[in-house]
Amino acid sequence: MEFSIQYLSFFVVEIDPQKDSRSYDHYQTMDEELFERSALSHFLEGELKRIVKRKAQSHPNHAQAPTKIGQFVTEGEHPLDSNPNYALFQRALLAATIDDFKKESVAFVETYLSTSAVRGGVFLVCQAKPKKYFDDPFLFLLKCDFQDDIAVLSDATTLLKKVERAITTKNMKSIQYPYMIEEGMLEHDKVKIHQTSHARYFEDFLPFVEYGDPMPEVIKTQVHSMVQDHVNEVYSSNSNEKQEMEERLESWSISETRELQEQLNHHQVVEATAAITAHIPDSKTTIKLGDVVVKFPLEVYGTNVHLAKLNDRYVLVVDAEQVTFDKHASPIEFLKPDHLEAVIQRMQQDDE
Structure with missing residues (x-):
């Protein structure tokens, strides 16, 4: 123009x-x-x-x-x-x-x-x-x-x-x-x-x-509001449990690095992510498991990305029709993958 x-x-x-x-x-x-x-x-x-x-x-x-x-x-x-x-x-x-x-x-x-x-x-x-x-x-x-x-x-x-x-x-x-x-x-x-x-x-x-607030702040505010609603529904007013949960929520909101809180079930998290992505379709999140960092669109959680526990350890499961690699070559590119059940069994044996 x-x-x-x-x-x-x-x-x-x-x-x-x-x-x-x-x-x-x-x-x-x-x-x-x-x-x-x-x-x-x-x-x-x-x-x-x-x-x-x-x-x-x-x-x-x-x-x-x-x-x-x-x-x-x-x-x-x-x-x-x-x-x-x-x-x-x-x-x-x-x-x-x-x-x-x-x-x-x-x-x-x-x-x-x-x-x-x-x-x-x-x-x-x-x-x-x-x-x-x-x-x-x-x-x-x-x-x-x-x-x-x-x-x-x-x-x-x-x-x-x-x-x-x-x-x-x-x-x-x-x-x-x-x-x-x-x-x-x-x-x-x-x-x-x-x-x-x-x-x-x-x-x-x-x-x-x-x-407008930066996107991470917008999403954090929405998550805070959703979890606060959950706390109000689950715990009775003025109870010690509710006070403890609100203190944890406040600590979560101001922390730079946050750990898994284990408060909501799978369906509640899927509904919450759907509510966010309905207003912010391109929102993304990053999860770090040990030394492994995974970044993905928030909308695929619950469909292509799943977070689970295996014994006392955390597992991230990602499914896709295709696997591609960056310019750094590795032997993994020639892997013939085992079935998921065999991988889980191997992980359980390694954990024993």
């Missing part, structure tokens, strides 16, 4: 840690004609397309995911425009004159200067429209940090010349508004942010935007 720039404001942010000072210079605000004639048109060529194509999840796989989807927060029945961040994005998105767009762009850069993660560099605010298919405007906020120790070829005498305050689109931070689920389908209550730094540039920058 290619874009045409309607308006663009160019700012340079200056940070002096020694003086604890923060400032910005407004270099220029351009309309479409001025932008096309400027060097920025080549600098940003294809960049907006890459930002829009970049994949993001409402619930990322981990908290440090560089690309996230944020949602504007509202209180109770208050409308979206009661959210200060949303109202600012809307004003900039719909600005119809170069002066109006500059005014809203200044509000963005001043907000950025007030954040704890502020860094020096170039701050761009763009209003753009797709060149094909539909005519809805987009707003892009781009942040290019200054690059240290950049050198370019000079002439035969000096060879190299150091470039002060160089910028590059590599590792550029960005905000896209509105969020596009797929081409032509927009969600105006959401933004997409991209930040490759751990500084959390735009999470601090947008205090009235919230982000």
Whole structure:
């Protein structure tokens, strides 16, 4: 998806840690004609397309995911425009004159200067429209940090010349508004942010935007709720057994490494995993048995993956129509497998 720039404001942010000072210079605000004639048109060529194509999840796989989807927060029945961040994005998105767009762009850069993660560099605010298919405007906020120790070829005498305050689109931070689920389908209550730094540039920058919990936290919360319901059903109120189980559940929820709790039967676990995968189809889990680590989609537990006990030891049974191997060769690739009953009998003999 290619874009045409309607308006663009160019700012340079200056940070002096020694003086604890923060400032910005407004270099220029351009309309479409001025932008096309400027060097920025080549600098940003294809960049907006890459930002829009970049994949993001409402619930990322981990908290440090560089690309996230944020949602504007509202209180109770208050409308979206009661959210200060949303109202600012809307004003900039719909600005119809170069002066109006500059005014809203200044509000963005001043907000950025007030954040704890502020860094020096170039701050761009763009209003753009797709060149094909539909005519809805987009707003892009781009942040290019200054690059240290950049050198370019000079002439035969000096060879190299150091470039002060160089910028590059590599590792550029960005905000896209509105969020596009797929081409032509927009969600105006959401933004997409991209930040490759751990500084959390735009999470601090947008205090009235919230982000979905990482997928592992979502699943843990659901499991906690299911087991709590089980405890409430099985144990009487105020009993010692219930108190003990709730303490174990609390310890489980905060532990980094967790052991098998042996509280629910097979059918209860299958029902619980089905409830989770109905909302999160691609959820996965990892089980470690001794030194062996097995990762699999949660939805196959109870059908293709089974956890059992053999005497006092744990056994993981996995069934499949095909077995493949990675690039590291081993004799196992030439195994003619025994029947499961023979394997279990062998395991029982080894355990005696």
